[in-house]
Amino acid sequence: MAIVIIGAGQAAGQAAASLRQEGSDEEIIILGDEPHIPYSRPLLSKEYLAGHESARLYLRAEKFYTDKNVTMRTNTRAEKIDTAAKTVTIEGGEVIEYSNLLIATGSRARILNIKGSDLGGIFYLRTLDDVDAIKDAMAPGKKVVIVGGGYIGLEVASVAQTNGMDVTVLEAADRILQRVTTPEMSAFYDNLHTSRGVKVLTNTGVSGFEGEGTVTHVCCGDASIEADMVIVGIGIIANTELASEAGIECDNGITVDERCRTSAEHVYAAGDCANHPNPILGRRLRLESVPNAADQARVVAANIMGKDKTYAAVPWFWSDQYDLKLQMVGFSADGDTQVVRGDKSENKFSVLYLKDGALVAVDAVNCPADFMGGKALYGKKLNQDGLSNPDIPLKDLVLSE
Amino acid sequence: MTKITFVKHDGEKFEVDAENGTSVMNAAVDNLVPGIDADCGGECACATCHVYVDETWFPKTGGTNDAEEAIMSLNPDRQETSRLCCQVPVTDEMEGLVVRLPEFQF
Structure with a gap:
């Protein structure tokens, strides 16, 4: 028996690392259909495509997996999950038993x-x-x-x-x-x-x-x-087929609860493929984002180890274009009011989105301080006088409850 | 290989062998040092690999760059020797480097 992870992306790599950090000594098997160990997908369309190889593409060195007793099976496509027998069948017919299963199959290009x-x-x-x-x-x-x-x-x-x-x-x-x-x-x-x-x-x-x-x-x-x-580049489709064919509940992604548990016992899902509840936003959603994949993987690892952890994080994203770094917190569509801070013509500004006076999203262009402010102050009511002045730090504009 | 020591806020020490040419963040992640989340993978986009460099070592790390400065400016745990360790390359000169970890990443 082993903890089996289907998929070898960000969630898979993080889950293996977090399981070891949480003290698991059970064998971990990662089944990935690509020929690579987990790598940073966001870098692909940014630094890596541009040929700047300053940041390392692989999330962890290959040695990490061997040292930590994580069996990395690349070029290995999972074909079937049997939740009653607690097995995964891979291409070629081999059957692998699991104690716990993480479906981290991600998504594919449309x-x-x-x-x-x-x-x-x-x-x-x-x-x-x-x-x-x-x-x-x-x-x-x-x-x-x-x-x-x-x-x-x-x-x-x-x-x-x-x-x-x-x-x-x-x-x-x-x-x-x-x-x-x-x-x-x-x-x-x-x-x-x-x-x-x-x-x-x-x-x-x-x-x-x-x-x-x-x-x-x-x-x-x-x-x-x-x-x-x-x-x-016209979007991605969540890889939910393995789960749905196994009778696991899916609805715009694999349906999971706040502990990243699917409808099948001992089966978890994390990352792009998981449709999860977000208690901060007050709704279910499926996110295509690395921090989401990594955070959910940490939640899965903790729950497999019996630590009862729930997922609750404000979503954030980033995009690099030319010399502009766009960093986003939350969803601008949640706001009813928007305030621009800084100078668009200088390519250095942020847009704050408020709902009933409370901060619900930030788009920050070359303004990492406002991005960090957005992460820290999400949901807080802000004084709207002064909000458009980039020289006043966001934290000084928080209204007491 | 270069020896780096990470000290958790509770004093627990992690001594790791870091590969030259990678970053101090990579060394932490490869060796399961708890408390280095490094969600963005080393792009200086997330500030989840914040460390305090031992004072005597700080100048040798080259000091903070503009991107780090901006993203750390709002961090309440910021100290004079704060760095985002994805921006600190591992070189021979770093042999014996000691960094401390904040209790929380932002």
Whole structure:
């Protein structure tokens, strides 16, 4: 018997580490379908794609897993979970028994299935191997068309533009970042990319691709855009099939409770694939974020060790584009009022979002102090006089209850 | 390999062998030093790898950079020798480095 973890991403690596920190000496088996040990996925579309290898990509050195009696089985796809027999069957038919199971299967890139979408030169960005292929194909002067104006698409656009490529971003909605931020922030980022020379086309859905073997044109209705390569970033899909086929409850992700327990005994889920309750936000959600994956993994490890820990964290995110670091706390859509602090034209400002006077989200551009303030002061009522003055620290504006 | 000692707020010590070319944060994470969350993976985006560098060592770490300064400015536990240890590279000169951990990461 062993503690089995399906998936070898951030949640898996953290869960193994936390189990050892919590004192577990049981064997841990990590089953990952990629050829790699757990690595930092956020770096892929940022530093790693840009070729800055200052930060280490692998979360822990390979030696960590052998030293800590964690069996890392890469290139190993789990095919079936049997919650009654408490087993996982892997590709090839081997059956592994578990004492406790963590489903940390993450998510996969949403694939376009339209005319010409199987041509060469069309890339998705989700895994390390994906990015290695993209890096090989990128070269100054080449035309790259990016389908999707979300964070992945825009991070790639900034790297490609900085590398001297001819960059076009196509967004089907009427603004980039439409799913994740306000019209004001969308306009700021649209302007940022446009000012650097990226062509940003909104209200532009892709109808197909043309080329002989390799893509040469992207079709958008009647229009056709030349492309040497295409990178598609149109969102991700939670990997819930293994769980749902095992009869585990799923609803926009694998349904878990505040202890990250699924509907099956001794089966937990964490990370992108887990739909969880957030007591601070007062609702269920599924998050595509590293801090969420790591925090949930810590909760799972504690609960496996009988420590009764619940998950309650304010979500936070970050995105690097050009020399701008965007750090976000909470969800701007939760606010009823917004206040801008700082100077947008200097690329150094934050937007605070309040609901009934209480802070519910912060978008901080090159303003890490406001990001940290947002994490610390989430839910606190703030004095709105002075809020727009970036020289007054947020903590000095907290109103006593 | 370079020897680094992490001292928890309760005095418990963790002596680890760190690989040159990685960061002090990597050394902590690889050796299960509790209290270094390092959620962002070393991008200086999250401030969850805050340490206090032993005073005699602080100058040798090169001092804080602008990104660290900004992100730590609101931290109530900030001290004069605070660093985000993802920004401290492991080199031969660090042999014997001692860092203390705050009770909580922000």
